[in-house]
Amino acid sequence: xxxxxxxxxxxxxxxxxxxxxxxxxxxxxxxxxxxxxxxxxxxxxxxxxxxxxxxxxxxxxxxxxxxxxxxxxxxxxxxxxxxxxxxxxxxxxxxxxxxxxxxxxxxxxxxxxxxxxxxxxxxxxxxxxxxxxxxxxxxxxxxxxxxxxxxxxxxxxxxxxxxxxxxxxxxxxxxxxxxxxxxxxxxxxxxxxxxxxxxxxxxxxxxxxxxxxxxxxxxxxxxxxxxxxxxxxxxxxxxxxxxxxxxxxxxxxxxxxxxxxxxxxxxxxxxxxxxxxxxxxxxxxxxxxxxxx
Numbered sequence: 001x002x003x004x005x006x007x008x009x010x011x012x013x014x015x016x017x018x019x020x021x022x023x024x025x026x027x028x029x030x031x032x033x034x035x036x037x038x039x040x041x042x043x044x045x046x047x048x049x050x051x052x053x054x055x056x057x058x059x060x061x062x063x064x065x066x067x068x069x070x071x072x073x074x075x076x077x078x079x080x081x082x083x084x085x086x087x088x089x090x091x092x093x094x095x096x097x098x099x100x101x102x103x104x105x106x107x108x109x110x111x112x113x114x115x116x117x118x119x120x121x122x123x124x125x126x127x128x129x130x131x132x133x134x135x136x137x138x139x140x141x142x143x144x145x146x147x148x149x150x151x152x153x154x155x156x157x158x159x160x161x162x163x164x165x166x167x168x169x170x171x172x173x174x175x176x177x178x179x180x181x182x183x184x185x186x187x188x189x190x191x192x193x194x195x196x197x198x199x200x201x202x203x204x205x206x207x208x209x210x211x212x213x214x215x216x217x218x219x220x221x222x223x224x225x226x227x228x229x230x231x232x233x234x235x236x237x238x239x240x241x242x243x244x245x246x247x248x249x250x251x252x253x254x255x256x257x258x259x260x261x262x263x264x265x266x267x268x269x270x271x272x273x274x275x276x277x278x279x280x281x282x283x284x285x286x287x288x289x290x291x292x293x
Contacts, residue, residue, distance in 0.1 A: 008243030011236045013255070018233030020259035023097035025229055026089060027268050029221040036089035038211045039222060041203040044081075044196040046226035051196070054235075055189035062186050072178055073187075077194030080171030085195075086202070087164035094157025095145055096270050101260035102141045102283050103161040106134050109286070110169035119173070130289040137282025144276035184238045192234075257283060 029039055065073075092100055109131045115121035145154045179187045203211070257280050264270035 008240045011240035012244065012253070015233040015237035015240060016253045016256045017259060018229050018236065019253070020101065020256045021263065022225060022229035023088075023092055023100050023260055024263045024267055025221045025225040026092050027097050027264075029218050029225075030093065032215045032218045034214050034218045035207070035211075036086060036093065037199075037203050037206055038214070039218070040085055040089050041199050042212070042214075042219065042222035043085075043225045043230065044192075044199045046223050047192070047230045048196050050231045051189045051192040054185060055193050058183065058186035058189055062182060065182075069178070069181070072174070073190050074194050076171050076174050076178065077191040078198050079167050079174070081192050081195030082198045082202075084164045084168040084171065086199070087160050087167060091157045091160035091164060094149075094153040095161065096148070097264040097268060098257070098261040098270060098272075098276055098280075099141045099145045099154075099158065100161050101257045102138060102279060103158060104165050104168070105257050105283055105287060106138065106162075107165045107169045107172065109134050110166055111172050114169055114173045126289055130286040133282050133286030133289065137279040137284075137286065140275045140279030140282065142279075144273045144279065147273070147275075148271070184241065185235075188234055188238060 026039065034042075088100065088104065091103075109127075112121075112123075112127050112131070116123045142154065142158060145158075175187065175191070182190070261270075261272060261276065261280060265272050
């Protein structure tokens, strides 16, 4: 039988694998004409029953929440699973899946900068080196996409995905005390429920209900995204953190950009260039440096 630590490593790898598929599923759905908010609403709707079940179970077992707690959950749900997701979906209309994953992967450095600027945390030399490496890598990855497409589209898409990364970093920076108070599973489920409500509200304000009528493959890719790139990796990562800790679990997330670039080449026909490969190496090394304790 595998030891608990071995299970933790396997679960961390499973989470990284699942998260790396999200951009691929989005790209596979877009050719059928679905727009970003409809696709996101389908993803959240398909994932909703699982998070509703977990959220209710965990909520009944936990302590009562104050009005302030509910307000924080709403704000963090809007930043994380809704805000970061819709910006990411919009960005993927313009740029490759590989560049998207590399830009999103800068969120640990953004979380550090938020802590330094707004929470009074110290800024170390190691963190500075990591940030320089990450953004140098992003520059190389931009060269790859600029050589393939319209520069204006690449810049728009890159800006949207970077805004997504900022939104997710704000979510992480604000979620730490809530996770300590509620527990990882309860917090994730409740935040997901709030973000689902906001997503569906956005959909109803922007689209007629008939927009949910989509070609069959769109439902398939949205369901795959909900199951394999949302539900499974969220709970796998939570379980991995319980077994091996957040630091070690995050190190296995390093394979995420490499997996997305590989899946993009295999499933989407996205070419792999020297610039993209160099950029991926810089970003992964930068995150590796900043994640070591």
